[in-house]
Amino acid sequence: MRMKGFSWGVLWLFLCAGGLEFAFASTFSDKGFSLSGEVKYKELKYFDYVNPEAPKGGAIKRYEIGGFDTLNAFALKGTPADGLELLYDTLTVHSEDEPFSEYGLVAERIQRAKDNSFVIFHLNKNARFHDGNPITAFDVEFSFNTLIGTGNPAIKRYYEDVKEVVVVDKYTVKFNFSNKENRELPLILGQLRILPKHFYENRPFGENPLEIPLGSGPYRILSFETGKEIVYERVKDYWAQKHPTRLGYFNFDRVAYEYYKDETVALEAFKAGAYDFRQESAAKTWALGYEGEPLKKKQIIKEEIAHSLPSGMQGYFFNTRRDLFKDIRVREALSYAFDFEWSNKNLFFGQYTRTKSFFDNSELASFGTPSPQEREWLTPFKEQLPEGIFDQPFTLPTTKGDGNIRPQLKRAQQLLKEAGYEIKNKKLIHTTTGQPFVFELLLLSPAMERVALPFKRNLATLGIEMKIRTIDLTQYINRLREFDYDMIVGVIGQSLSPGNEQRYYWHSSSKDERGSKNYAGIDHPAVDRLVEMVVNAKDRRELVDYTRALDRVLLWNHYVIPHFHNRTFRVAHWNRFSRPNISPLYGLGFWTWWVDPQKEEELLKARPALKRR
Known part of the structure; x- marks a missing residue:
């Protein structure tokens, strides 16, 4: 243009x-x-x-x-x-x-x-x-x-x-x-x-947090009710509306976000037509939660849109700032108590793939044993790295999915014994301090409790007490900012071109930096060195090689018990929208969707109550 x-x-x-x-x-x-x-x-x-x-x-x-x-x-x-x-x-x-x-x-x-x-x-x-x-x-x-x-x-x-x-x-x-x-x-x-x-110039930035800001983008704030709803309107004289990077984008005249206290209420509100679009994260909800007349009559559309994005890492993040989780043997031991195969079969309807890398679903993920270049980079840190990293592929514990994980728990018991723990009266006790092994898993979403409960039961078999505590968003954010937790379900997203943000995730300089995403409290010289190598990579080949080495060190140090991922976007929406024939490889492309007048008319004929705007 x-x-x-x-x-x-x-x-x-x-x-x-x-x-x-x-x-x-x-x-x-x-x-x-x-x-x-x-x-x-x-x-x-x-x-x-x-x-x-x-x-x-x-x-x-x-x-x-x-x-x-x-x-x-x-x-x-x-x-x-x-x-x-x-x-x-x-x-x-x-x-x-x-x-x-x-x-x-x-x-x-x-x-x-x-x-x-x-x-x-x-x-x-x-x-x-x-x-x-x-x-x-x-x-x-x-x-x-x-x-x-x-x-x-x-x-x-x-x-x-x-x-x-x-x-x-x-x-x-x-x-x-x-x-x-x-x-x-x-x-x-x-x-x-x-x-x-x-x-x-005449108002300090951020002094009034609820002052409507002046922008230059495709939308401006039309109205808001603190904590409940915010509404944006499309800027009709937007300076870049015909710019090549903006053509086909931002087609809705109004965009509103309505806030709910929990997912159960939010889902029922969606099925009643209170709002239009959901991106689903819960496997059970995706499998069973949308049943009803609107879905049968295709007034609500469920679709899975494939993508090629790296999975990133969702998992149980240990807070290694806590003495309880400083020992790598303890962290590895607890990984044997998470039975992904059973959970995928019984909780997730077989929808998920186990995450085996911080950069899974991409060429950035480590695999096999280290390449000659990786060995060269890792050798200076040999004394600080697990022995197996040099000559063994990293593997996660696997089961048959039948609930029998005795071999895995036996290996966990061996590691815990090496770390100085023993069972007394069915409780795991540290032989030196006499302290029982008790910790808290801090959660934001009640939906994650059903995932955590089988993990809790398996830990109890080892004599470990894991308390599960679910809190509201404000408390959760504040506790994350202060690193006030033993373990969380953390999520670290990744792009196809990792760079500066890796310092914020893994580098020792972010360990005690309030509000950083170094959830695990990582402070490791090999990680620091590899993060800087990733940031300063001169070309794509170097970037891939350095990232694989970083991935390998993070995995072998067991900072996280990896969860699982889905290689599609699961979306549900009322059938009033159309989207382009081609989906982007590395995103959902939501802002390229539009209200289809014909679909809108048909939907409102069938369900007049949806005409609420």
Whole structure:
């Protein structure tokens, strides 16, 4: 898509030879920017997984569990409302059918130094905030410095290799890097959400958490009721509505999020037509929970949409800050008490695959024994690593799924004995301290209790008492921020291009950083070294090799008892929507859906009560 005499210049990369050069500052190209150097769209008109002719209009209501008490998506304090990302544009837009490629939005061109010591973004002069003010380099500078200063460790760590931001002129901004080896920095800076400097000049950022923020994105906040509902409306004069990265996106006139206290109530509300769309995470609910007349008559649609995303890691995370879980033998022993095969058969209707890697379902996952390169990287840490890591594949305990796990528990007992524990009066006692083995599993979702109970029973056979405690969202977030737990069901998502965020997950520098996602409290020199190697990988091959080595060390140290994953998105929705024929490989692509007028009409004829908007 082009305007007269102007190319959108979707994101041009020019590697400067020597110092900074502007020899091609007025040259536009329709190339994107990829970490691997190759992009799919040489001249982007729109993404393959959108319908550029999708009609605008209608409304959708989604749901969330819990509540919210802030409209500030960036501060560490409080629980933000869902959907706030819809308010903000970014310098670049990520393609959902490429591993890690970005195309310019607020930035129409990018220049990077050959030695990767800086990156320069040239801004699109058409970019506007909702009040009509242009987005300038001063806003980018303000956004970066403000977000770094919020105290949120996730943001600070994400951008820690950026030395400074410098305004070159009104529409040109430069970022200087402290780490030239981090090739990902231009891409992650492209994801920076732009805040309006003029809006916050006379009001401290975050001082009033419920003040409606000014944005530049496709939606603005229409109304909200704290903790109960937030409603967004599509910005009709959105500056980028015809931009190639936005064509086919954001088709609903209104988007609402309604909050419920628990999943059971939320599901019944969905079946009654209170809201439109669910992405299901519970296998039992997916198998049995949607039965009824609307499903039989195809007024409610259930579908599984395949994807190629890495699984990430869901599992029982040990808090190794606790003395109880410092011994690797103890952590490994407890892994023998989790009977995935039985749970999958009896609880999950056979829907899940056991997660065997922190990067499962991708080429990043470790397998077999270490490659020669991996052995070279691991050898300096030989004294701090489990012996088996060098010559054995990592394996998880497996069972026949019949409930008989005596061989697994026998192995667990052996490990616990080696760690200094013995059974007395059917309780596991430490031989030195005399303390019984008792700990608490902290949960957010009551649905996870049914998964935890068989694990609890198996642990009881070993003489271990696991207390299960389920708390509300606010308490849960606060306790996670303070690492106030023994064990949690943690979730760490992964992309196809891991980078800076790995420091926030595993690096020792995040171990005691309030609010980090180093849930396990990992402090290991090999992990630290491999995280930095991942961050500073020079090409895709290095990235894959380094990530596999990191994965191997994390697995062998038993920081987590891995759960399971599903290689599809399970979605249920009232039959008023259509979506593009092609689904993106690496995402659900929800914001490419639209209200189909014909389906809407048919649905409302059959169920007039659904006309509630």
